[in-house]
Every structure is written in C-alpha cells, then in structure tokens.
Amino acid sequence: MRIKLAQDGGMSDRVLGVLGGMGPLASAQFMVRLTLLTPAGRDQDHVPAVLWSDPRVPDRTQGRLSGGEDPLPWLLRGLRGLKAAGCGAVAIPCNTAHGWYDEMTGVGLPILHIVDAAAEQLRQVAPSGTVGVMGTAAALFMRLYQDRLEHLGWRVIVPTDGAMGALVTPAIARVKANRVAEAYEPLAEAVRGLAARGAQAVILGCTEIPLGIQAGPWRELGVPLVDTIDALALASIAWARG
Amino acid sequence: MRIKLAQDGGMSDRVLGVLGGMGPLASAQFMVRLTLLTPAGRDQDHVPAVLWSDPRVPDRTQGRLSGGEDPLPWLLRGLRGLKAAGCGAVAIPCNTAHGWYDEMTGVGLPILHIVDAAAEQLRQVAPSGTVGVMGTAAALFMRLYQDRLEHLGWRVIVPTDGAMGALVTPAIARVKANRVAEAYEPLAEAVRGLAARGAQAVILGCTEIPLGIQAGPWRELGVPLVDTIDALALASIAWARG
Structure with missing residues (x-):
C-alpha cells in the first residue's frame, strides 16, 4: 500500500511518517507547523504525510520512572503502521519517546531525532555556552538532551527538582488536558529560573x-x-526536499 | 495491522480515519480542533486517529470543472490506506471531495458526511429560513449543500459569480499558499454580501x-x-464516543 503514483514530481516522492498522539495536541500542531513552514504555492507543493495519532500509548514518564506500562509495543505498532503506509522516514513529536530510540530503529524506518533537530x-x-533544557x-532522567548537547560543546542546566514538581510537570499535564x-x-516561571542561573x-x-x-x-x-515542534518540522521539510 | 490492544477501554475502541491534505492546513487544523473539542483529562482520553495527509491529490475543482486530472484514484488510495490501518470510519475535512462521496463509499468504510455535520x-x-453557503x-456547481439543505427545509443562497471570482476563489488559493x-x-466581504441578501x-x-x-x-x-472543520470534528467525536 504505497501512495507513490507515476506522476509524482519534486518533493512529493517522499512521504513523511509522523508517530504522534503523545500528546495529540502536540502532534496536531506539528502538522500545522509542517504546513506553514513549507514554502508552497498550492496544495500539491506541501509534504505528503501520514500521522499516526494514538493517544492510548501508555504514559512515557510513568513507563520509565514509576513502573507504569511499557509504551514500547505501542510505539513499534505505530511505526509498523507508518511503514506499511509507505512512509520513508518518521518524525516523532514527543521528546520523551526518544528514550526508546534505539529499540524503535529496529523497525527499519529512519527516525529524524528530535534532539539533533x-x-x-x-x-x-x-x-x-550555557543552555537550559x-x-x-x-x-531529564534519561539525559536525552544533556548527554547529546554536552558532547556537542554546550553546558546544560535543567530546572531544579522543586521547579519540576511545582511548575513544569503540572504545566505539561494541563496542556494534555486541553487547559x-x-x-x-x-512554564514562564521555569524559564525565568533557568535564565537567572545563566541560560x-x-x-x-x-x-x-x-x-x-x-x-x-x-x-x-x-x-x-x-x-522542538518547529525544530522537528524544519528537519522533516529538509528530509522531504531530499 | 490493527491498533486495538487488549487493554483498551472507553472511547479508545474506535480509531478515526482522516482523509486529509485537501488542503494540508485544513486537515492539520482539523486534528487540532478534534483534540481541543474532546473532553479529556490526559492523553489517553483523546480520540485515536490516523491522518492520511496527501496534498498531491489533484485539485478537486479543476477535476470537476476544467477537465483536470481525476482525484478519485487518489481518494480511494487514501481510504484503502486508512482501512488497512484499522480505522472504523472516516472524516474528510474537504467539502469539495464530498462530490465523490458515492464512489468513495465503495471502499467499505463509513464516511461521516461533512454536509450532515x-x-x-x-x-x-x-x-x-435563509442561509448562505x-x-x-x-x-457550489455540484450543489453539495444546496440540495441537501433545501431538502431539510432551508432556503439557500450562494455568492454571486462576481463575488466568487473576485473574492472567494482567490481567498481559498491564498490559504493553500500559506498566505x-x-x-x-x-472572505469577510463575501459574508457581508450574503448577509445583505438576507442570510x-x-x-x-x-x-x-x-x-x-x-x-x-x-x-x-x-x-x-x-x-465546517469544527462541525466535522464534533461529528467525529460523537462517532468515537459510540
């Protein structure tokens, strides 16, 4: 079931897979930004894409930190669905899911890494210099950003445990609940705290x-x-343009 | 390749297919509205969905009015992809594509009709009373709205040919070009014209x-x-809730 047709031309040869639903608002907004950041004069200039938005994937943070259900089987299921749909690479607009990156590459689809983007x-x-994450x-526990960015020469600081518990974690939950x-x-308070510490x-x-x-x-x-939504969208457009 | 897992519960039994890309910004915004209009407290309360966003589908208006390439084979290809992905019904956030509704139902997936929504x-x-479309x-040429709404008791008026050529058609093209x-x-001027005529x-x-x-x-x-994006999103949520 490939969606390539003979009359394809230009960027349309490549179909982007998007493993989404984590959360669903973030992956929907990823599709909006993928569209708005693409130089296009008409529908047919845009990036063909299939979004697999499965919000049932078990919570990634609970899966890693609190003995919650393992999300990996759901991630692999989505990737196989995107592969069957004819996608040539995958963007995953969920940073935490990249903690399972190595296991996900086993499906045989290139994954555009959000930290690289x-x-x-x-x-x-x-x-x-110093950057906040x-x-x-x-x-943060899996050091997704810290290890990669420090290897590339940045000094990385993250919110204090207090700021995580009082500010960042509840704010993420509010977005997932449409609040x-x-x-x-x-979130602004957490940004201010990082800036005050030199970010x-x-x-x-x-x-x-x-x-x-x-x-x-x-x-x-x-x-x-x-x-990181825009960063991944820009990396996806660059991939689609080959 | 179905994405149902044993531990599913609640609304998550039903996976919505979205045949999109026509245009891509409209179907991305459909996914945003599907999410924001769903009563949800966490990711797992949202509607599982697969968006097939193929902006390469030949222009529907040219296909119907100007002897352009027939979009139907592309529409059928997308529907078959959504069926293979395990979707139980399809929403198509493109009004004009509903001109091929009868042919599309041949794939065997229920399609939530945007005019009903x-x-x-x-x-x-x-x-x-009188409504503008x-x-x-x-x-408008295919009378997608006129016939259905007049059958339901409304009187329907549409923009004049002059307003279509000078206002509505160029405005639609601007959205597709990210402008x-x-x-x-x-578009506001066209709305004012319909209101002045009694809509x-x-x-x-x-x-x-x-x-x-x-x-x-x-x-x-x-x-x-x-x-009509919100209307179709609301109909989709009602379907997902069973």
Whole structure:
C-alpha cells in the first residue's frame, strides 16, 4: 500500500511518517507547523504525510520512572503502521519517546531525532555556552538532551527538582488536558529560573511546552527559546526536499 | 495491522480515519480542533486517529470543472490506506471531495458526511429560513449543500459569480499558499454580501474558509458562521464516543 503514483514530481516522492498522539495536541500542531513552514504555492507543493495519532500509548514518564506500562509495543505498532503506509522516514513529536530510540530503529524506518533537530536550531541562537533544557521528568532522567548537547560543546542546566514538581510537570499535564492557557505562567516561571542561573537560551524539550508558552506573552521572557515542534518540522521539510 | 490492544477501554475502541491534505492546513487544523473539542483529562482520553495527509491529490475543482486530472484514484488510495490501518470510519475535512462521496463509499468504510455535520451545527444558530453557503466553485456547481439543505427545509443562497471570482476563489488559493492573513478581507466581504441578501447564517463550506476568516476580526461580521472543520470534528467525536 504505497501512495507513490507515476506522476509524482519534486518533493512529493517522499512521504513523511509522523508517530504522534503523545500528546495529540502536540502532534496536531506539528502538522500545522509542517504546513506553514513549507514554502508552497498550492496544495500539491506541501509534504505528503501520514500521522499516526494514538493517544492510548501508555504514559512515557510513568513507563520509565514509576513502573507504569511499557509504551514500547505501542510505539513499534505505530511505526509498523507508518511503514506499511509507505512512509520513508518518521518524525516523532514527543521528546520523551526518544528514550526508546534505539529499540524503535529496529523497525527499519529512519527516525529524524528530535534532539539533533533542536541542536540545529540552538546553534542559531546560542552557538555555545550555557543552555537550559525543560522537559518531562523522564526525559531529564534519561539525559536525552544533556548527554547529546554536552558532547556537542554546550553546558546544560535543567530546572531544579522543586521547579519540576511545582511548575513544569503540572504545566505539561494541563496542556494534555486541553487547559493550555493555564500552562503559561508556571512554564514562564521555569524559564525565568533557568535564565537567572545563566541560560543563554532555553530548549522547550517536551512538545507540550511550546503550546503552553505560546499561550502567553512569551516574547517578554527575554531569552531565546527553541521550540522542538518547529525544530522537528524544519528537519522533516529538509528530509522531504531530499 | 490493527491498533486495538487488549487493554483498551472507553472511547479508545474506535480509531478515526482522516482523509486529509485537501488542503494540508485544513486537515492539520482539523486534528487540532478534534483534540481541543474532546473532553479529556490526559492523553489517553483523546480520540485515536490516523491522518492520511496527501496534498498531491489533484485539485478537486479543476477535476470537476476544467477537465483536470481525476482525484478519485487518489481518494480511494487514501481510504484503502486508512482501512488497512484499522480505522472504523472516516472524516474528510474537504467539502469539495464530498462530490465523490458515492464512489468513495465503495471502499467499505463509513464516511461521516461533512454536509450532515454542518447541518447539525446550523440547526443551533438558524433552525430555518435563509442561509448562505460559501465554498469552492466546484462544490457550489455540484450543489453539495444546496440540495441537501433545501431538502431539510432551508432556503439557500450562494455568492454571486462576481463575488466568487473576485473574492472567494482567490481567498481559498491564498490559504493553500500559506498566505492565510490575506484571505480574511475578501472572505469577510463575501459574508457581508450574503448577509445583505438576507442570510441569517453563513456556512463556511470549504475547509480553507474558516482558516482565513479566523485570521481576522470575524466576530464583527455580526452573522452566525458555521465552521465546517469544527462541525466535522464534533461529528467525529460523537462517532468515537459510540
């Protein structure tokens, strides 16, 4: 079941798979940004894509930190579905799911790594020095960003345990519950805390976080932010353009 | 390749297929609205869905009115892909594509008809009387809305040929080219024209139109508008809830 037809031309040869639903608002917004960031004059100039939005995937943070159900079988199921649909590579707009990256590559579909995509954008606003990373407790525990960015030369700081418990973790849950506007203030406070500790830029390393931040006056925060939804969309467009 | 797992519960038994890409911004926004309109407290409460976003489907209006390539084989291909992915019903956030509704039902997947979904919302703002319908030239030519709504008791008016050529058709093209903000004024002018001719409500019967209208101060137009993206999302949530 491939969706390539003979009259394809240009960027349309490549079909992007999107393993989403984690959360569903983040992957829907990923599709919006994938579209708006693509230079296009008509429908047919846009990136063909299949979004597998399965919000039933067990919570990634609970799976890694609290003995919750393992999300891996669900992730593999989605990847196999995207492969069967004819996709040539996969973007996963969920940072924490990248904790299962190595196991997921076994399906045989290239996965565009969200941390590489974020590093590419980070280079443009803070080429070196100290950067802050916000994310789920599991993503920080697995050191998804810390190890990769420190290897590339940045110094990485993350929210304190207090800020995680009082600000970041509850804000992520609010976005998943469609209470997006209520997520802004705690996320902004966490950004301010990282900036006060010397962060020259902050990576919004959970795809719920840019949704919450953009619900308020984030430009007033005065520190460059890296939106991992946009970063992954830009990497996907670059892949689609071959 | 079904994505049902044994531990499913609640609304998660039903996977919605979304035949999108027509245009891609409209189907991405459909996924956003499907999420935000769902009562949910966490990821796992949301509607599982697969979006087949293939913007390469030949232009529906050209296919119907100008001897352009037939979109039907592409529509059938997408529907078969969604069926193979385990979807139980399909929403198509493109009004014009519903001109091929009868042919599409041959795939054997129930299709939630966008005109029925819009009529359901219209009932709440204008239970009878005269309503305006905006759409692509092909959708109006095929009388997708006119026949169905007149059968249900409404009187239907549509933009003049002059308004279609000068306002509605160019505005739809702007949305497809990511020039969304520039679509507002011509669409607002077309709404005003229908209201001046007696429309008590206006159906935005092309999924690009609500995107353009919402880029401006549409509340000032003073006439109830039926957003066919939201209408189809609400019908989809009702289906998913069984």
